[in-house]
Amino acid sequence: MVSCRIKFAAALLVLASPAAMAQNYPAKPLRMIIPFPAGGTADIIARLVGTKMSERIGQPVIAENRVGAGGTIGSDLVAKSAPDGYTFLMTTTGSHLLTSLVTKNVPYDPLRDFTPITGATESYSGLAVAPSLGINSVKELLDLARRNPGKLTFSSAGIGTAFHLAGALFGNAGNVALTHVPYKGAGQALNDLMTGTITMTFSAITSQLPFLRSGKLKLIAVLGSKRFGALPDVPTVSEALPNFENLEAMTGFLGPAGLPAPLLSRLNAELAGAVNSTDVRTKLEADGNTPVGNTPEQFAAHLQRAHLSYVRAVKLVNLKPE
Known part of the structure; x- marks a missing residue:
């Protein structure tokens, strides 16, 4: 009887083992x-x-x-x-x-x-502006920021997010003062960018694409170590700012x-x-x-x-x- 109980217990252990779980999973x-x-x-x-x-x-x-x-x-x-x-x-x-x-x-x-x-x-992210700003490059944007210290604004998906950090890193690398405007999501930020409420956005290119294709927004730089395959003519931020810290x-x-x-x-x-x-x-x-x-x-x-x-x-x- 004891022997049978031991065998039964051992069988239960085998059935509960990770290998056995994987066989029956999911x-x-x-x-x-x-x-x-x-x-x-x-x-x-x-x-x-x-x-x-x-x-x-x-x-x-x-x-x-x-x-x-x-x-x-x-x-x-x-x-x-x-x-x-x-x-x-x-x-x-x-x-x-x-x-x-x-x-x-x-x-x-x-x-x-x-x-x-x-x-x-x-994930590819980018620095986008409204065409009405008349800016076509990172250099032109930095020049505008230097002429208007603290007046240019950038959006992110919230305080302490990756895009907040990207904007801070951009300002630090370019030695310019930018004002952060946090949003709860990309949708409202992009709408405000198109109406001129904010100057620029750091956000996912996937969320920008419909507006880039319709000409309502202009992508002036890609965040990352390499260019975005679908828009190969747009340079990376680090091409203009070699000391910009790219975030994987x-x-x-x-x-x-x-x-x-x-x-x-x-x-x-x-x-x-x-x-x-x-x-x-x-x-x-x-x-x-x-x-x-x-x-x-x-x-x-x-x-x-x-x-x-x-x-x-x-x-x-x-x-x-x-």
Whole structure:
């Protein structure tokens, strides 16, 4: 009798092992937590990839927008979730890494408390102005700023966000005084830019594209180390300002810390496979994104590099936690 109980207990342990869990995975719907409002760039990418992933695994992938506190509410939910492969996060490098550097009392460590699964897209951002400003280059914009110290304004998605930091870095590199105007999202900021309420915006090129194509906005520089493939004639900021600190940017998927290797491997295969599927890649590229779909190790290395970059940038502009 004792021997039978031992064998039964051993069998249960085998069934509960990560390898066995992976064989039966997924046995129920998955939750994809998005710490941003519905309709934004990251949300659109997340839902596109989630729909394709659902087709691949035969289970619903439920997208949940858990917005608030600079993205920490949704991220904290995932950090505190069981590492069973059923809850994961879709976020951006800037939001995920920067929040803990500029916000007090963030309840998680952005590196230690998460498992990188895969990068989704490389994010291209740009410096745009209204055509009515009569500015065609970074040099002309800096000259205008020097003639009007403190009067030129730039928008971002909020205090302490990556675009707030980008604007501060731009002013620092160009040795000009700019006034920051935070917004809750890109939509209103772009509307105010077109009406002349603000001077310039640092924001995702994907959100700017409809207005760039219609001629309502002018992209004068790309943020990043290389030019944007869809608009190859637009230079990078660092071409005009070599001392400008470029910030690595990517959207991607993270699970809670301690995600077992078999489950991580399966999640990576399905999410990266969804990103790299022909129809998803076509849609992402049409919207101005560069698909990634890399390995967990590659995405982890990106996060480590980006974190060091953000730490340097925050110190450079003396941005204090609030």
